[in-house]
Amino acid sequence: MGRAPCCDKANVKRGRWSPEEDETLKNYLKKHATPGNWITLPQKAGLKRCGKSCRLRWLNYLRPHIKHGGFTHEEDQFICSLYATIGTRWSLIAAQLPGRTDNDVKNHWNTKLKKMFLAANTNATGNTVFSTPTSQPQVEDCSVFDDHENSAEYHVLGLEQTPLPLGSDVSGLGSSCSVPLSNEAVSASLVKEENENGTQWFGEDESFLLDFVYEDNGFVSLENSSEVAPSFGSLYAPNTTEKRKRDN
DNA sequence: AAACAGGCCAACCGCCGAATC
């Protein structure tokens, strides 16, 4: 026996949302701090919509501070960089781009970035220079992301099942990391070293050096102190705790 | 001006994992 449908499909409206429906949903969610049960929300709010449809509409369009279109070059780079390391995990990627939704990032990738990415990573003979992640991507327990306001500084985030917010305590970092470089679609390995200068992270070939800066509040940011800048992207440490079932 | 093709993007579909019963 299959699973019961989430709503009576014959009695729900489908397709594009009207401004009136948007207003009804917004007003309901304004009055109720949390949506509670999305399945029962349409009835309570007076909408002839599937609960899932309401949720999607809210998350992708009506939520405050949502940005649409107009992806910047930095955002493009960031998406490509993360795609190269974690694959099509749009919700994780979108979580690092303020105001962007997974649907938006996914659409932008499928319509624009995918072609650019494949073109950029295909050599003259038509062979892909590096493989795009198709199966189980290596996702590990911490990452560094550009804060988009100070390009010389990279904030360190914990990455468990969902990314932690900027400034999360990541005191339990592993002993080595890797970081995608801005001019190469590969990850460079880093090695952590404790010395009189504190904790430093070196590129394995010593072509660049990264310093962690421990702040008073116990949080950590990362500064690039070499000529080879890491790109927008992720710094990954070993000891993955990430669970991923979807890929076979 | 009409027909067609391709791009774009909002919305839907169906699966999965976690929570709850």
Add this chain to the structure above:
DNA sequence: AGATTCGGCGGTTGGCCTGTT
């Protein structure tokens, strides 16, 4: 322990828009 429910996710679809022939 197994069944059910729900939220969340990535893949896909379909309709609108724009450019080209």
